[in-house]
Amino acid sequence: MSFSEELLTRLIDEGSSAGASYVEVRYQNDYGILVSMRNGKVLGVGSFKEEGVGIRVLVNGSLGFAATNDLSREGLSKALENAISRARSVAQLRKNPIQFTEEKVGRASYEVVPKIKLEDVSIEGLMSLGKEVFRVLTESVSQVKLPVCVFSAETHVQEKLIITSDGAYVRSRVPRMYVSANLVLFHPQKGTLQRMKEFGSSGGGELLDMWRPVDVLVDEAKKLEVVLVNGVEPPKEPVDVVVGSEIVGLLVHESAGHPMEADRILGREAAQAGESYVKQEMIGRFRVGNELATVIEDPTIPGSNGFYLYDDEGVPARPRYLYKEGMINEALHNRHTANIFGVKSNAAARAMNYASEPIIRMSNTYLKPGTMSFDELIEDISAGVFIKSYMEWNIDDIRWNQRYVGLEAYVIRGGELAEPVRNPALEITTQGFYSNIVATDKELKFYPGTCGKGEPSQGIPVWFGGPNVRISKIRLGVTV
Amino acid sequence: MTEIIELGRKVVDRLRKSYDDVAVAMRVRDRVMVKLWNTEPSVTQSWLTTSVALLLTKARKVLTLEFSVGRPEEVLEAIEKISSVVERVEESELYAPLPEPQEVKLVEGSFDTKVINAMKDPSVLTKLMVDAALSEGAERVAGTLTLSSDERVLITSKGFEGSEKKTLVEAYLRAFKNEFSGHWAYGSTHVRDEEIKEVGKKAGMYASITSNKVDLQPGKYDVVLSPLVVGNLMNYVSFMSSALAVLVGYSMFMKFKPGDRVASEKLTLIDAPRDPTLPNVASFDDEGVPTYNKPIIEKGVFRNLLHNSGTATKLGVKSTGNAGWIMPSPWNLHMEPGDLREEELISELRNGVVITNNWYTRLQNYVEGVFSTVARDATLLVKEGEIVGNVGRVRIATSFPELLNSIEGLTRQTYDITWWEVQTPIRAPYVLARNINLTKPYI
Numbered sequence: 001m002s003f004s005e006e007l008l009t010r011l012i013d014e015g016s017s018a019g020a021s022y023v024e025v026r027y028q029n030d031y032g033i034l035v036s037m038r039n040g041k042v043l044g045v046g047s048f049k050e051e052g053v054g055i056r057v058l059v060n061g062s063l064g065f066a067a068t069n070d071l072s073r074e075g076l077s078k079a080l081e082n083a084i085s086r087a088r089s090v091a092q093l094r095k096n097p098i099q100f101t102e103e104k105v106g107r108a109s110y111e112v113v114p115k116i117k118l119e120d121v122s123i124e125g126l127m128s129l130g131k132e133v134f135r136v137l138t139e140s141v142s143q144v145k146l147p148v149c150v151f152s153a154e155t156h157v158q159e160k161l162i163i164t165s166d167g168a169y170v171r172s173r174v175p176r177m178y179v180s181a182n183l184v185l186f187h188p189q190k191g192t193l194q195r196m197k198e199f200g201s202s203g204g205g206e207l208l209d210m211w212r213p214v215d216v217l218v219d220e221a222k223k224l225e226v227v228l229v230n231g232v233e234p235p236k237e238p239v240d241v242v243v244g245s246e247i248v249g250l251l252v253h254e255s256a257g258h259p260m261e262a263d264r265i266l267g268r269e270a271a272q273a274g275e276s277y278v279k280q281e282m283i284g285r286f287r288v289g290n291e292l293a294t295v296i297e298d299p300t301i302p303g304s305n306g307f308y309l310y311d312d313e314g315v316p317a318r319p320r321y322l323y324k325e326g327m328i329n330e331a332l333h334n335r336h337t338a339n340i341f342g343v344k345s346n347a348a349a350r351a352m353n354y355a356s357e358p359i360i361r362m363s364n365t366y367l368k369p370g371t372m373s374f375d376e377l378i379e380d381i382s383a384g385v386f387i388k389s390y391m392e393w394n395i396d397d398i399r400w401n402q403r404y405v406g407l408e409a410y411v412i413r414g415g416e417l418a419e420p421v422r423n424p425a426l427e428i429t430t431q432g433f434y435s436n437i438v439a440t441d442k443e444l445k446f447y448p449g450t451c452g453k454g455e456p457s458q459g460i461p462v463w464f465g466g467p468n469v470r471i472s473k474i475r476l477g478v479t480v
Numbered sequence: 481m482t483e484i485i486e487l488g489r490k491v492v493d494r495l496r497k498s499y500d501d502v503a504v505a506m507r508v509r510d511r512v513m514v515k516l517w518n519t520e521p522s523v524t525q526s527w528l529t530t531s532v533a534l535l536l537t538k539a540r541k542v543l544t545l546e547f548s549v550g551r552p553e554e555v556l557e558a559i560e561k562i563s564s565v566v567e568r569v570e571e572s573e574l575y576a577p578l579p580e581p582q583e584v585k586l587v588e589g590s591f592d593t594k595v596i597n598a599m600k601d602p603s604v605l606t607k608l609m610v611d612a613a614l615s616e617g618a619e620r621v622a623g624t625l626t627l628s629s630d631e632r633v634l635i636t637s638k639g640f641e642g643s644e645k646k647t648l649v650e651a652y653l654r655a656f657k658n659e660f661s662g663h664w665a666y667g668s669t670h671v672r673d674e675e676i677k678e679v680g681k682k683a684g685m686y687a688s689i690t691s692n693k694v695d696l697q698p699g700k701y702d703v704v705l706s707p708l709v710v711g712n713l714m715n716y717v718s719f720m721s722s723a724l725a726v727l728v729g730y731s732m733f734m735k736f737k738p739g740d741r742v743a744s745e746k747l748t749l750i751d752a753p754r755d756p757t758l759p760n761v762a763s764f765d766d767e768g769v770p771t772y773n774k775p776i777i778e779k780g781v782f783r784n785l786l787h788n789s790g791t792a793t794k795l796g797v798k799s800t801g802n803a804g805w806i807m808p809s810p811w812n813l814h815m816e817p818g819d820l821r822e823e824e825l826i827s828e829l830r831n832g833v834v835i836t837n838n839w840y841t842r843l844q845n846y847v848e849g850v851f852s853t854v855a856r857d858a859t860l861l862v863k864e865g866e867i868v869g870n871v872g873r874v875r876i877a878t879s880f881p882e883l884l885n886s887i888e889g890l891t892r893q894t895y896d897i898t899w900w901e902v903q904t905p906i907r908a909p910y911v912l913a914r915n916i917n918l919t920k921p922y923i
Contacts, residue, residue: 033565036806038728041573042542044806047562050548052529066526069548075528082512082526090514090521090603093610098522123568148729184729184847192847194729268517270622271654271663272900274839274856355527355548392844396873397856401921403875405844405852423844425919427875432923455515455624455900475922479850479877 003027003053003071005161010073011055011080012165018084020057022100023165026312027053028354032118032156035126039149040134045123052354055083061097062087063336067355100335101345105168105314112307114204118155118175121205126153132214133181140218141185141225148184153177160312168314174307176200176461177207178448181217185228193228194391195220195407200448200461202307220389223408223420231422232411238473240384240438241426242377242412245445247390247404248367248466253449255430256295257365257464259399260322260330261348261453262337264360272455274397277430280341282328289326289434292370297322297332299347299363305448306363306462311347313358320346322365326434332360352458359454367466370440377441377470384412385424385476386468392479403427405479425477436471443467484508484530485643488635491555495536495637498563501578502637503535503805505766511628514602516653519610519620524602534559535578535766535805542572542790544805574724574790574806579799581640584770586763589756591629592670595647599627605676609653612677616684618655618662623683626650627671632762640768648759651676652899654857655683659693660870662686663837663857665708667759667898667905675896686836686858694861694869698919702832703876704825705911707895709838710815711902712853714749716841717880718810718904720849721751721776721784722802723791732849732880736782743884745780746818751802753811758905759898760811767803771811774800777884786810813906818890825910827865828889833918834860834867838876839901849880852919877919886913 008025015023031049035042052069053076064087068079130151138146155177162170178200185193197220199211243251258264259276267275278286298319299308309317313335321329332348333341337360349358378386387406395402409421446465452458488504495502511527532555534545543566547555598605606625613621628648635641652665664682666675705713720731736742753762753771762771767789775783787795788803802808820828841853853876860867876883889912898905 038573042570043574043724043728044542044544044572045565045569046544046546046806047558047565048546049558050546051554052548062521063523064526065523066528068528069530070528079526079528082528083524086512086524086526086602089601090524090606093603093607094520096520123565127570147734148727150728182729192845194845194847266517267620267622268515268522270517270656271624271652353548355529357523357525392842392850392852394840394842394852394854394875396854397839398873401854401873401875403852403877403919403921407844423850425877427919427921428923429921432921436923455513457900477877477919479844479852 007073007076008163011076012163014077015057015080015084016165020059020084022058024056024313025053025163026351026354027161029159030156030353032154033123034154035123035130035152037130037151040131042127050353054351054354054356055080056357057083057087058098059084059087060091062091062094063098065357098336099339101338103315103335103345105164105166106310106316107169108310109171110309111173112175112202114175114206116205118157118204121155129208133217136214136218137221140221143229144185144187144225146183147186148182150182153179162312162314164314170310170314174202175204176202176305179211179213183221185224187228190228193224195224196391198448200305201303202305203303227408227420227422231420233478234385234421234424234476238475240381241471241474242384242386243469243471244386244388245443245466245468246447247387248469249447249464250393251404251433252295252367252466253362253365253464254395255399255402256322257297257362260332261360262331262333262341265331266337266340269453273453277398277400278328283331284329286328287326288323288328288431290437291325292437292440293323293326293434294321294368295323295365296368297362297365301364304364304463308363311349312351313345313349315345315347317347334360350460352460356458361453361460362451362462364463366444366446366464367469369442369444369467372439372441374441374443374468377439377468378412379415381412381415385421386410386412386417387424387426400430423479425479426474427477428474433471438470438472440467440469484633488633492635492637494556495559499536499538501537503578503767504635505533506633507531508631509628511626512599512602513624513626514606515624516622536566537575538566540571540575541566541569542575543569574794576789576793578636578638579767579769579789580638581768582770584642584764586644587754587756587761590646590669590761592647595627595649595671596629598671602627608673609651609676609680612680613653613655613684616681617688618657618684620656621653623653634764634766634768636768642764642768644763646761650898651679653679653683655687657687658691660687661857663708665897665899668757668896669759669761670757689858690860690867690870692869694871696861696871696874696918700915701918702829702914703916704829704834705913706836707897707908707910708902709835710908710911711897711906712838712841714813714815714906714908715902715904717749718776718813720846721786722808723785723787723795724807726785730846732846733782733785734847738782738784740782741780742782742881743777743780744887746887746890747777747780747884748775748816749777750775750814751786751810752814755812758812758896758907760905762811765801765803766805769799769801769803771801810904813904815906815908817892817894817909820889820891820912822891822893822910825891826862826867828912829862830865832862833871834862851880852877875919876916878917883913883916886915888912888914
């Protein structure tokens, strides 16, 4: 970390002396490398480094944020001055002063220590993996062609030091790896099928061995080849649908995680990512699903993509039960929204980089798994569809009406998987899904994502996951 | 500016002996954003940042570096550290030598001192926008006002040296009345009170346009798409017109070649870097190639992919001045207007749905262009030429080829739109399209 800690501490004093009731100084340094390849050949290799300081102040009940990458005394003081003066200038437009909760903030240092340091992950190794992916995938399909196989791999280290005027001092270092592949399968009569597959976790070079991306992608490509060549239209009548864990994970992220963000509930993101069907008075009172609908948000899962132990306001992290046995249970809070709700913060404030204000974000969100096997989950389905993966999805701005279009999907007949199905569209309301869960299996799987929110938009690494979930009597659509 | 140009020269001089080509692109930004929440500022954000990006090539190997660091010396230190990397990189499929410098005619008129003055106290313009929405009957508003000055420098080892300066304003507001809402946006290099007021006014007008909620059955409908919706969807079309998007499988233009009909003859979509009033105005691209306005689609016919030197060399054509070192991108978009008058839209539609805003556009398959997107804010059912109510958050589920071919009319008046869901600025009209698939959940 190439900065003066003394200067950061001095900013706290300067801000307080200038009239700020709260000052938060966050040094953040994000750096890494990126390799992009197309069909086994290099497109480009990149290196990035974003280092700077983000400052937040509360002045006359108005919140100001300023960021700079000029880490000199003058540069930092100028940023602090901007944060304070501009917060003060718009304070007149506020009717209700912004206040933060008092919290037992952390004084701590933590680090994710990988088995293989990211510095030891070689560019040659990543390029050779990209070549291997293309070579093996091309050989693995016989009835279709693979006109496009884009492979990218990224290492990313995130270092932070958070100091606040009320005593927080949290230093952290989290390395992450991310690998993705975009495949286009082509058949002269059947057209094309596209799959984007991602791998992402906190940790180091050992993740590449754990993920086995070549094996996973080959397995998928072979199955998707069959879907493209032999896939049939989904049944038109309502059927039991088994939603695969990849979609369940995304679905709980979209329809439990986002609507339970307290800033969204209060309208802070209204003009961007929208509001929420959840209102403050519904917490603990509104039933959105049946007893199988328990959704957990947990930043503390070791190795997870959304891992942290203290949030960017210095509050210690813990698991949060967003939906508990069908009931809306606990919103995600920072110190501002917690104050409005009359609760304590549950440490959901995260910032993408030094230039971003900390806002309420998810970390790792998942549906609680059950106890049965996948075979038991489908054994008494006489006619149904299993949707294992997706490409297209979206949800409305209050997180109620959502759509997931399947990629790898199969008819279920007589309790067994049968012929593949092409492009089944599951279009369902939030309550429609969580109220119609018949059963969940015990296979909890996590998938990586980059969640977008805020203005300017911030992409944050998360995991989402769940078991395979059976829902009853759903009418599926089909894409054009 | 002088200081940063000096830094750029120093970097290029230091590196030119070790590499075949060096380019350094730098950006200095001073930006302020007021974010509104329930008619109050939720946060005022300020940024003072310098970013430095480097392109290094050696023996057909390509390395890019991006730094957001405060001390210029750190750039040089960082370069020393990664100098061995380029040796280990393989040849790039998209390598091309940097172009020889050409004469660049700078676009004039993209700097507005009013923006600089407004940055000192952004509450004045904020209030103007909010009050306009409230005067239309809105009960509460949310949105942002962003003001910025932006300096850009490019220096290459081929001898190109260019710099330019602009100001930016981006304003958008969502107005609420009861359970209904309306949204409008504006993006420009210039600030004019009337334009800022119009953002509030149109958002407030759409929030208040009906107090009736009506049902809509899934099916095919004639639709009017507002400039916000058109802007969002044309952002996807223009993204797919990047030659790299085609090469990496993220484009419906994989299936077409220039000269093919891809849309209704009513559609002309232009990449417009030299419009001084739109936020992404640029006189030269990141390789120093002079920019020029060009059609992507002209009267329904696919005309141009967007290229940098690398993609152009790969596909045997000339750069279109759209670099991005790796990814060529559109600058600003112009969509040619039509002959409909805005006040005639509802009667022209006769029966159908007016979609005034959308978000969350996602594709099932870029090659086929299959996508869906979700309506938000005023989504109005029209029967016999009259608005009968708001149908709520329905979904357009179709494909870009279908949608583009269904365009039947466009308004004369256009709007300059930039906002959260329209990142590539566009000047766009309202669009009338026939027989578009709308869906919603069964349970």
